[in-house]
Amino acid sequence: MEFWFNDMHTQNVQLSIRVEKQLFSGESDFQRIDVFESPEFGRFLASDGSVIFSEKDEFTYDEMIVHVPMAVHPNVKRVLVIGGGDGGVARELTHYEEIESIDVVEQDKLFVDVCRKFFPANACGLDDPRVKVFYQDGLRFLRSRMDEYDLIINDATDPLGHTAGLFTKEFYGSCYKALHDDGIMVYQHGSPFFDEDEDPCRAMHKKAYRSFPVSRVYQAHIPTCPAGYWLFGFASKKYHPLEHFDKKRWEDRGIKTWYYTANLHVGAFMLPRYVEDLLEEEENS
């Protein structure tokens, strides 16, 4: 029997993953969630037909979205994670002893429940006593927060779907307001390669660049993402991702990683010319 899952990366390009069996299918107020078992990517979760993460490659963005800012900011105590109901980001954060609290805001309880059941290696991150999960809309949670966090991680991935509100000027503005004076916000910046992804990617940089004094972009290779190529945004009120990067301090921690290294940290900010160009265009527009 041939059983394939197709993720439409564009109207004209799809990623096909051979599936052994479907483990779950359910619908919440926000999305349809499916979980599959596959020979190549292990278990993976799809939201409205798009792969959100797989066992095989989730370490990439969980590490990249956590260790990059953590190796820059000298003293992170309070962290806010928006989205991230799978627990992977929280899991990486729990490696850092100086962190006192991790607030995870995930509007879709079904998403958390499904991850707890099928992805315990990620969801274990939510069991740390410093982690508190809020089932709320991210924008609403942020509205009343002022000067409260050292680090905000926006783990939502889709600027067009049900998390569209987390890619808006008002979201970046609310994050700015909720951060301390030396706070950092990192976010999923999408993929710039295919034509239909380019505009949302540009728009994100334009908004972040105008909302924060420091706004840089870094990259990673993630096979289940469109074109296998993914960007992250680093927006900050004070710290520069390279100038304030403390390589020795991070290496001394001895955190076990599979993707991130202190060398890769610097390299990740070296972008292809076409990406540099489109980001610069948005900065100057």
Place this chain on the structure above:
Amino acid sequence: MNLNDQKRAPIYEALNRFRKQRVVPFDVPGHKRGRGNPELVELLGDKCVGIDVNSMKPLDNLCHPTSVIKDAEELAADAFGAAHAFLMVGGTTSSVQSMILSACKSGDKIIMPRNVHKSAINALVLCGAIPVYIDPRVEPKLGIPLGMELDDVRQAMDENPDAVAVLVNNPTYYGVCSNLKAIVELAHARGMQALVDEAHGTHLYFSDMLPMDAMTAGADMAAVSMHKSGGSLTQSSLLLLGPNANQRYVDKIINLTQTTSASYLLMSSLDISRRNLALRGEKSFEKVAQMAQYARDEINEVGGYYAYGSELVNGDSVYDFDVTKLSVYTRDIGLAGIEVYDLLRDEYDIQIEFGDISNILAYISIGDRLQDIERLVGALADIKRLYSKTPTDFFIAEYISPVVAATPQAAFYAEKESLPIRETVGKICSEFVMCYPPGIPILAPGEVITKEIVEYILYAQAKGSSMQGPEDPDIRYLNVLVKGV
């Protein structure tokens, strides 16, 4: 309302039957199910162009309904508690105008609040009736026109016992309702017809928690914008008749100006939307009201804004308030409503219904989701953080009471000249000036131009309001009457 009957949608069902018959078209429209215009099919899709067809035996004819359109109209009448319902395809403008043209002839007087939609005054240009305006009360802080006070209506009727009709907005754009039932009773006691502009009131028919609708109040006719809160396609509308209206005469009036090629896209959208409202409307509007209330609470929590609701109700000029409306007063953050409107669109990719000098109005409907409300509230909070200024007081009241020196028709057709706007003070205007939306005239044909009105126009323009009406699109010039009338 018979709920079992309401499950039917005769026009929609007839179109589905028609689609399956694969009839070969040797009639108009010439695109022939889209084959002659592939680019249009690319834009609208096969399904859409496939039912863009002409009137024919199985599909009835809007000009003289005898089968499926007649059935659809009867179902609509039943759903809205009316004696008869006309499907309208020329926007609610056509419904309002048919209502007025049915009630008034040349020289007849009609009592109406000055904050009527331009379509009502345009009807007076067409038929030559004379408006007797009632000044709506103005909320002093918000600057919004309210409803008519009952004493004002009574006085206008006493002073003009020969008036043939009264027109009422139910509700206004901002959600304000007059005491409709009492006004209808006053009118009927004097032999006047009660006409109701319900362009913003479709949903009133499907909820017990909302203000009273025109048919329940006993009105003779009501123009209902199905395409606003009712969910049908833009430009589709309903004209409802009460038990005493003369259906045959209204039908004749409608057919004076109505197209003979009514769009089946519009008519089927009315049919389906009516069914949806009848079967699910009550639940939907309960949800809309809850969302609007949530938005009001959250916006007021942000501070600096005032999202107002039923606390405005005062028993007379605000007899009732439509809580599905979300209007927000913005002057306390030092920004005009129109400035907030522009910021929302240009900086936050949020399109709201309109902004006036002091308020914005966001339209909440059955198509909204809570996460979109969060975006709107979040954007307003961010606008306050980034753009707020020290509040200044410019114009307290938006509404300037007009002096009517000529009937709209006489002024419209009189000999006129074009003058620079600042030189028009004291002259009689021959054209409309309005901000659109909301489309309520600042000046109407036949009204005397005053210094305050000119200043108001220039101020609204400077704040970025989109102005319409005059021949000169930049409104540097206005057409005025050469002689008095």
